[in-house]
Amino acid sequence: MSSIASVKVRGIHHLGIAVADLDEAISTYERLFGARVEDRDELSELGVSAASLFVGASRIELVAPTGEDTHVGRFLARRGPGMHHVALETTDIEETIRRLRGEGAQMIDETPRRGLFGLEVAFVHPGAVHGVLTEVVFNG
């Protein structure tokens, strides 16, 4: 098990927000907060279409479902649009996963996988983090 000193979490990489209409949501963040689109991406296997936005120096990831029978589609049906996950950037995703498992945190992804925007990601079960769906990401 890693010592706490070796955990290298840089901070919030992005805040993930589930929306019904990607273009409308991009427009809202542009108008209200001067957001700028960084990139767009899709993960067809997860049924999600996404836009990465900068709001000042911070990143917001808007995710929209490509259909109702998708993770984000069901999230929207159940809870409506809103904050979906927070991603924490780490300098060493394998070590971070080991530490999380060592602390007894239930992982959705036990090993890193390829996420949106080419990131290496692993999701922690929200039950381990007081109801917050938490993603750890490694950004190359």
Added chain:
Amino acid sequence: MSSIASVKVRGIHHLGIAVADLDEAISTYERLFGARVEDRDELSELGVSAASLFVGASRIELVAPTGEDTHVGRFLARRGPGMHHVALETTDIEETIRRLRGEGAQMIDETPRRGLFGLEVAFVHPGAVHGVLTEVVFNG
């Protein structure tokens, strides 16, 4: 109405997370992500007890209710613990509120008020931001 060039949103000031037990949640963020407590505060008129944590360079604000019949108490009863609000830091809160109102965004606070940790804050109605309770803050 302000021009978009004059909007000065610096980025995410903090992510607000509603929890039932403040000390337990602090311990979780310390153990899992190496968080460090920056400060603690209470707003008795809102029935909220809070801790500000650094996770890497980013700030997480844990908020716990001081009773069931409070905003956060009702949030927990309705949705369980989880992400509650996101705060965006601005260099000019009056101008930011004017811009938001000019864009037709419904404000919870039409003028800045004193929030936790001595911040000047104003909340935007989640209905204006795709279900995300959004706070704009000015940090002195």
